[in-house]
Amino acid sequence: MTECPTLVGTRAHTAASPSLGDHVLVTRTVRFGTFVREVAHDHKAVPYDALGGRTDGSRLRLTSHEIYRIIEPYVSVRLREQARAVVPLAAYLMLFQLLILRQDLTDSWVIGAGLLCVIVGLMLFMEGLKVGLMPFGETIGSSLPRKSPLPIVLIVTFLLGIGVTFAEPAIGALKAAGEIVTVESAPYLYTLLNFWSEELVLLVGIGVGLAAVLGTLRFLYAWSLKPLIYATLLPTLGLTLYIASRPELNEILGLAWDCGAVTTGPVTVPLVLSLGIGIAASAGKQNSSLSGFGIVTLASLFPIIGVQVLGLYVAATVPLDSIGAAAAANTPPSWFQSTPGVEIVSGARAIVPLVLFLLLVLTVLLREKIRNGGMIAYGIALAVLGMILFNLGLSYGLSLLGSQSGSLVPAAFTSIELVEESPLYQFALGLGIAAVFAWILGFGATLAEPALNALGATVETLTNGAFRKSVLMYSVAIGVAFGIAIGVIKIVYALPIAWLIVPGYGLAIVLTALSSEEFVNVAWDSAGVTTGPVTVPLVLAMGLGFGNAVGAAEGFGILAMASIGPILAVLSTGLWIEWKRKRRHAIEEVEALAP
Secondary structure: OEEEEEEEEEOOOOOOOOOEOOEEEEEEEEOHHHHHHHHHHOOOOOOHHHHOOOOOOOOOOOOHHHHHHHHHHHHHHHHHHHHHHHHHHHHHHHHHHHHHOOOOOOOHHHHHHHHHHHHHHHHHHHHHHHHHHHHHHHHHHHHHHHHOOHHHHHHHHHHHHHHHHHHOOOHHHHHHHOOOOOOOOOHHHHHHHHOOHHHHHHHHHHHHHHHHHHHHHHHHHOOOHHHHHHHHHHHHHHHHHHHHOOOOOOOHHHHHHHHHHHOOOOOHHHHHHHHHHHHHHHOOOOOOOOOOOOHHHHHHHHHHHHHHHHHHHHHHHOOHHHHHHHHHOOOOOOHHHOOOHHHHHHHHHHHHHHHHHHHHHHHHHOOOOOOOHHHHHHHHHHHHHHHHHHHHHHHHHHHHHHHHHHHHHHHHOOOEOOEOOOOOOOHHHHHHHHHHHHHHHHHHHHHOOHHHHHHHHHHHHHOOOOOOHHHHHHHHHHHHHHHHHHHHHHHHOOOOHHHHHHHHHHHHHHHHHHOOHHHHHHHHHHHHHOOOOOHHHHHHHHHHHHHHHOOOOOOOOHHHHHHHHHHHHHHHHHHHHHHHHHHHHHHHHHHHHOO
């Protein structure tokens, strides 16, 4: 709740009636969500020409130099923002390969062009998301709860969760990973990634949709996040132990847990969150400063269950001996199934259905007029073009660079065909170099994530400075760094991922039970903001390339460890902060009682 000054009536200034000029300023209490909604909706747009005195309706004519001076600051800021996330990581991988592994970079021009496509594509996509898609989410989030009953609202939320999953830039990295996995080493994993890839993404989307529904109900009824975490983790860990007991299915566990990290990207979180918070605000239940937290956590856990269930279904319906024959008889792909056609088609298919669904909800269900249709169409076109460029850059840049670096790093400690003089170092030293390489990669990639910077500022504000932004950012970065390093060690020694996941999340449950609600919200959501559209494909490709180089059955699981790391780190840091605060208060009480 907030007190907003409301201007009421006019009154002459007299000695008996104090006033502010010619007006009386009266305060009344209104919900902040209502205030923001009214301010956003009840305003009049004034054309810039009218402010400059141009009322004849003629179009303003600009020279090419003037157009450049207007556009250049706008574009350069957004281009630098994406370059800061891509260039340092790419430079680090290249320099490590050149200086430490002493190997030349192959296909350097192709990788360079691919990385440029990633930077430009992400810039266009993020701008298109802001201009073309986010207005839909904001309008639906504020209007849908007021015009539709709760069951309809939850159905729309569920379908939106599925749609945004297909639109996530990093989701294409899962499909690209199918080209690296071999049918001989992991037949059911190969089947999921090559023959069931669309169903795989659909199950992930259903998991996100269910998480969005549950998160919305949590907003409405102010449920604690702790019971929801326990209720979600129990079946997830139970399925993990069951699948781990079946040798033919063990390889899909890394994929399942990695899928939880792919879903919380720049499309899912803002669109689903804006709808959920809009519902809570319309119902008058947005009282807690932490009401927006929790949905990222649920959107990370539910897809894991979906992929595990799909793996069990495929194992029950697809005979093991038929997979090799199907792979050998695989027909040559059509133009839209091979590069660059597949990137173009998948880019359009990721955005257009989501836009059509949002348009349908807005015009048919809500009967709202589309404001600024030209700008929205412009934003949608940018989003589609950006997604296509990003997909091309993913295939020719990030995935190629990550796979190349990942396949060469094992040369530091073992003999591989790609490097004649391998191993380059003694086993212990070389393995240490590989682990440090992974640690620095995780630490640097995490600190470069814009979403983590925003989360740190939000948490510092909501906790009144108790949890400082820098403490959160470094806690998360260190957690991710150790997680990725442990993931690399897991691939080297072919450790079953269940040996790491089950104890890790078991410890997380214990720390969750000991922690306060606010630190639980922050810790579990922090895992989602560390896996952006650049980090996910790079780490996925690196892990799979690493796995192939050392002869591992699969290279998944690094992202899963990168997700559990920050949860443990932030929960531990939160308990330490709470202990310091209680200790300080105890000392102050003793000093106050002392004579």
